[in-house]
Amino acid sequence: MTQLLNSTQLKEQASIVELLSRLGYEPVKKYGKEHMYRSMLRDGDNDPSFSVDDRIGAWYDHGNGKGGNIIDFGIAYWPTLNFNEVVEKIQTACNISPIRKEYRARLPVKARNYVIEQVKALGTHPAITGYLQGRGIFDLAKSHLSEVYYHVKNEKGEKKQFFAAGWKNESGSWEVRNKYFKGCLGQKAISFIHGDPKRAAVFEGFINYLSWLKDNPKSDYSIIILNTLSLLNEGISRAKQFTFIDLYLDRDNSGFQATKQFTQSLPYAADKSSAYEKFNDYNDKLVAMLRPPPANDPFERNRRNLSV
Template identity: 40%
Template sequence: MDTKFDLVNIRESTDLVNILKLLGYEPLRKSGGELFYLSMLRENDSSPSFCVNEKSGLWYDHGMGKGGSVIEFAISYWSNLPFKDAINELLKLSGQLPGEPINRAQGVKQTSLLMREPSYIIREVKPLGSNTSITNYLKSRGIFEVAQGHLKELYYSIKLQDNSRREVFAAAWQNELNGWEVRSMNFKGCLDKKAMSFIAGNDSKINLFEGMMDFLSWKKLFPGEPSSALILNTLSFLNPALERAKTFAVVELFFDHDKAGRKATAEALSIIPGSTDGSGFYAGYNDFNEKLQNLLSEGKYLNSSADELRKGPVR
């Protein structure tokens, strides 16, 4: 007889943070009632981008642009298993027998959809240059000067669990739906709606980037190139990005050298005839910005022309 699951009970009584701990994952930091982990759903996550809200029990992976409850986590984590088997794995970890009824009076969480009532308030938007911490962060990435006109200093507050507010700031840019993509030394995220960012340029050529830092790295190294640019802000927008890119005669891809980036590149090359993979420029590095930082640290950028840099990795 097939096991029937009470998914509502499982969702309400299963602590995702505890599940992650049992799987061997610990948060690297905590901010505003949210725990940040290196993503266990993707390979080679270099900064904590998997977030769990302690109050709601909901998770969101910024690299995937995907989230949900502990049920959706189980489906994503045990993606090689059928739905029933993935839920059974979750139940075994939480100490529940598959199909065992759960006492609603014990351990029930109240899940609130925080997105409907934002926990942040934007205080001020300013040009770059007045905040030393933001300036130093962007200089450490090698893109402070070229970020002028693209990035802003965003000052905002976030609501804590005790309903007090913490004032924070970050480098930020608006996406096409007016959501703010925010970045700092220890945090990356999005305030409000997630969307892509388009930088208008040449009508016949477009370059695709996963993130703004990679676009700015390209712009710094090749300032004279007039190509348009589409920053996905998350690879979950790959399909709509490719639909837009099809309208351009020339398409060049600059995705990361991790598993997700390589998969996205292969998919794009198969869908858009004549598109090219430009990531060979930063072969040996995970992304464009990592290559730029290496060039700057070795002093090679200042002594190289764009044509010389195009020849390949400088090591």
């Protein structure tokens, strides 16, 4: 059996661009260090909407709003495999050996590419406000999230400015998100909110947690936010201290596989994703509920006729 690297070693030594090339995918366009592909995670992507920035080891699929590091990609690309099998697949595809620790395919620490310039209260930047309002969580987000302003330098030393909604994880790094990007400034880690010492709810990301909180404003559950499925094992380890565990992971192949692994490790954990059964995640349900019904909806038309 292949000796596996840990997740930190793999992210430092493996290149997403190299992995995609080994899998038979080449970029359609390049903008400096940014590579654009037709998405291999979805059918019918005629325009390149899958972005990879190998300087920071991150990818983002603009078509489905998913993104993350190389392990997150592996989980999405091989949804039927468990975490260790995904790591082995990546390691084998990229021909990485645990003894080749000197190899570096990209800058090893993502935080070194970033300089955080300012952190402000929500409500300052209209684009961030509009993004969270569109997600239906702005009012709740004001007490949980901040506006993070940062820049990254390209290979010519030129600054590129960014801003996003952000929250801190347990490593003290910022998980950031806006309409076009989902990532981490620094070291990836879970986020934990202390509450009931016996009960915990588990989410993939903060947006879904706040969506759930909107439906459960009086809940005192402790909260575990994975921030990436590559930290699933850490989330399971943290959840062991609780007697009751509710799982609110995505209803896609990766989420179902993660839920299965969680319940196999902790059989008393309960899959609660039926709360958004017809949707991919909790926020998708919330956003759908906020949309006005279409004008030609016969049920809405009948309702209006009955009200006059």
